Amino acid sequence: MIRSRLLLTTCIALLFFAFVKENPFYHISAEDVRLKIPKGFPDPVYAFKNNTIEPAVFVLGRTLFYDNLLSRDQTINCGTCHQRFAAFAHIDHRLSHGIYARIGTRNVPALQNLIWKKAFMWDGGVNHLEVQPLNPLTNPAEMDEDLPHLLSKLRADTAYVSRFRNAFGDTAITTARLLKALAQFTGLMISSNARYDLYLQKKKVSPKEKKQVSPSFERNARAVMLNPCSAIMPIMIHSWLQTRL
Amino acid sequence: MLRPFTTSLFCGLLLLFFAGSGYPAKNKKGFTLKFEHRVGQALLKLDTVTYYNQRGQAFQISKFKYYLSNFKFYTSTGKIITDASCYLLNEEEPSTKQITFKLPEKAYTRLEFEFGVDSLRNVNGINEGALDPINGMYWSWNSGYIFLKLEGTSPASTATAHHFEYHLGGYKTPYNCRRRIQLSLSGKESYDISVDVLSLLNSELLGGFSTTPAVSDPQHSAPLADACSRMFQLP
Numbered sequence: 001m002i003r004s005r006l007l008l009t010t011c012i013a014l015l016f017f018a019f020v021k022e023n024p025f026y027h028i029s030a031e032d033v034r035l036k037i038p039k040g041f042p043d044p045v046y047a048f049k050n051n052t053i054e055p056a057v058f059v060l061g062r063t064l065f066y067d068n069l070l071s072r073d074q075t076i077n078c079g080t081c082h083q084r085f086a087a088f089a090h091i092d093h094r095l096s097h098g099i100y101a102r103i104g105t106r107n108v109p110a111l112q113n114l115i116w117k118k119a120f121m122w123d124g125g126v127n128h129l130e131v132q133p134l135n136p137l138t139n140p141a142e143m144d145e146d147l148p149h150l151l152s153k154l155r156a157d158t159a160y161v162s163r164f165r166n167a168f169g170d171t172a173i174t175t176a177r178l179l180k181a182l183a184q185f186t187g188l189m190i191s192s193n194a195r196y197d198l199y200l201q202k203k204k205v206s207p208k209e210k211k212q213v214s215p216s217f218e219r220n221a222r223a224v225m226l227n228p229c230s231a232i233m234p235i236m237i238h239s240w241l242q243t244r245l
Numbered sequence: 246m247l248r249p250f251t252t253s254l255f256c257g258l259l260l261l262f263f264a265g266s267g268y269p270a271k272n273k274k275g276f277t278l279k280f281e282h283r284v285g286q287a288l289l290k291l292d293t294v295t296y297y298n299q300r301g302q303a304f305q306i307s308k309f310k311y312y313l314s315n316f317k318f319y320t321s322t323g324k325i326i327t328d329a330s331c332y333l334l335n336e337e338e339p340s341t342k343q344i345t346f347k348l349p350e351k352a353y354t355r356l357e358f359e360f361g362v363d364s365l366r367n368v369n370g371i372n373e374g375a376l377d378p379i380n381g382m383y384w385s386w387n388s389g390y391i392f393l394k395l396e397g398t399s400p401a402s403t404a405t406a407h408h409f410e411y412h413l414g415g416y417k418t419p420y421n422c423r424r425r426i427q428l429s430l431s432g433k434e435s436y437d438i439s440v441d442v443l444s445l446l447n448s449e450l451l452g453g454f455s456t457t458p459a460v461s462d463p464q465h466s467a468p469l470a471d472a473c474s475r476m477f478q479l480p
Contacts, residue, residue, distance in 0.1 A: 046370075050370075121386070125386050125387045125388065126385075126386070126387075126388050127367075127368050127388040127389075128368065128369070128370040128371075128388060129370070130370035130371040131370060131371055131378070131383075131385065131388055134378060134383070134385035135385050135386055138385060147378060147379040148379060151379070174373065174377070175371065175373075175377050175378055175379050176371045176372070176373045176377065179370075179371045180371065183370075
């Protein structure tokens, strides 16, 4: 009786560890974060120069992205509005809300293929992927933080001290390291297997879909695919959501 | 009597020894620039002292900080030594108002530096040190550096609580606020450079605190860039 219970417990434990080991969320390898430019895509605008992609930096960026610590009252994180299940857009919301339910004047764009963008934010006012997060982090209607206070919170957190050391070699927690880690995470959100991508790759699509492809469709699709400021992206890249992220 | 070979070897070694001691990399001297913040003839003191612009408007200053970059030192033969760094000078931090360069020992006849931050560093993403946005000199919504902040109060200011706030910057044509400043040198190793805020505050294009209590974008900064460059003079 005890022996069979022990056997059962051991089996469950083994299964659990097997699952954990295989689950990509817990184990990011160098191959997982290697920059793979999809066939037919142009050269990226941002190619991670001075920000070499490393698993530990990527994981740090992902941790920061989903951490409420980054908002002033520690109630919201980047993922609160950039919803993972919706291509990192904010579905079912006309406008995105920040801390204390403050409503701004914008809805967040979806996030994919950011390394091909030359300008960010709805008005194109931000000229580089690395400096874009400064806006939601410091906007009073969003996360309402300021850089000195934010960095002091991270430095006081022993888990972050350890993560920054793993990522960058020493325990210095700076604006540049914070933003570069976020750039590695957001920059690797690359989408290239929407139905239209498959068509471009000469893979099988339905006759009905083939009929939809006109010159204006191709023009607009290319613009939309390289520009995440579109609410229809969640529909178009549904298949991508099944993969590792 | 020494053999010819040994003699020439010995002389060669002597020559190398003495030639080596004149090698530029080994002989670098400190060259110091001290920036004195002034309001006209008076030294600038934050918050406690009341000054007057040429319109007779009283004011006090609570903040004065700015970027200088790309220092170039010219010798009489036209050789140029460049220091491409950006420096943030801040009245609240006196140590930032003195910059010491390690330069090869030569006579320098001219000094050149830029007011502001060059366009490359405005577009290349996140920068560290003096250019870290944590220093409060960066426009996050319209990517680019604030070249100068001059803030304070004046009864003449029409803004809230009589504050005035000049945040000047911009690197893109037609609102490029970068300016080159050239000063003649006279063979010393240390120079005082006067930085007179009245050159900016008395600008006709500013029109005094009541006309323009605040500036915070490149479009409104651009007309004032020349006045900013005139702040820097050898006394």
